[in-house]
Amino acid sequence: MSGTLVLVRHGQSEWNLKNLFTGWRDPDLTELGIEEAKTGGKAIAETGIKFDIAFTSDLSRAQKTLTLILDEIGQQGLETIRDQALNERDYGDLSGLNKDDARAKWGEEQVHIWRRSYDIPPPGGESLRDTGARVWPYYLTEILPRVLRGEKVLVAAHGNSLRSLVMVLDKLTKEEILKLNLATGVPMVYTLNADSTVKSKDVLGDMSGAH
Numbered sequence: 399m400s401g402t403l404v405l406v407r408h409g410q411s412e413w414n415l416k417n418l419f420t421g422w423r424d425p426d427l428t429e430l431g432i433e434e435a436k437t438g439g440k441a442i443a444e445t446g447i448k449f450d451i452a453f454t455s456d457l458s459r460a461q462k463t464l465t466l467i468l469d470e471i472g473q474q475g476l477e478t479i480r481d482q483a484l485n486e487r488d489y490g491d492l493s494g495l496n497k498d499d500a501r502a503k504w505g506e507e508q509v510h511i512w513r514r515s516y517d518i519p520p521p522g523g524e525s526l527r528d529t530g531a532r533v534w535p536y537y538l539t540e541i542l543p544r545v546l547r548g549e550k551v552l553v554a555a556h557g558n559s560l561r562s563l564v565m566v567l568d569k570l571t572k573e574e575i576l577k578l579n580l581a582t583g584v585p586m587v588y589t590l591n592a593d594s595t596v597k598s599k600d601v602l603g604d605m606s607g608a609h
């Protein structure tokens with residue numbers, strides 16, 4: 399029996415809007431972010447999926463996005479597990495800095511490497527590989543077994559914690575993951591085979607504007 403896994407990045411946060419590195423800091427959603435979460439929820443509602451459980455991180459922007467989605471799909475009160483294993487990549491010393499100021503200081507290329515490379519961490523923070531080293535075991539032990547039992551599972555998390563998952567699910571190389579950006583509030587619907595590989599992937603929205 400194959401279940402369903404829906405991954406969604408939180409809606410725009412105050413610090414996304416201000417163009418600040420966020421990581422484990424905890425800004426709220428913006429008005430636009432609230433709308434994005436609702437739009438993502440409406441898109442899920444159209445599929446008719448009813449979830450058995452939801453997972454989210456320890457950070458408000460992901461938790462609020464989840465609440466807004468659950469409102470839209472009429473599943474308020476769904477059992478939800480919060481865990482910091484799903485938190486955003488820790489941006490270390492860059493947390494709270496403006497991304498354009500960082501480019502001016504360290505150069506466009508270096509900042510892109512810190513933001514999107516697989517194994518080069520920002521100073522004092524986590525690389526995508528480091529992030530995956532906590533997200534992936536959590537997925538394997540807590541989330542995947544439920545999907546393989548046929549449950550429908552919703553995960554509301556973050557740009558880079560989800561990139562680390564998508565990298566493995568979609569079998570992306572280090573080069574391919576460098577180019578992958580996830581849009582805020584756009585759900586990705588996966589069905590899995592019994593061997594845990596991906597059977598289908600459906601993106602409910604537009605990822606092309608993501609940066």
Ligand SMILES: O=C(O)[C@@H](CO)OP(=O)(O)O
Nearest residue numbers: 418419420421486513557
């Ligand atoms: O600041 C962050 O924590 C992340 C997500 O917003 O930014 P980036 O897209 O640069 O990895």
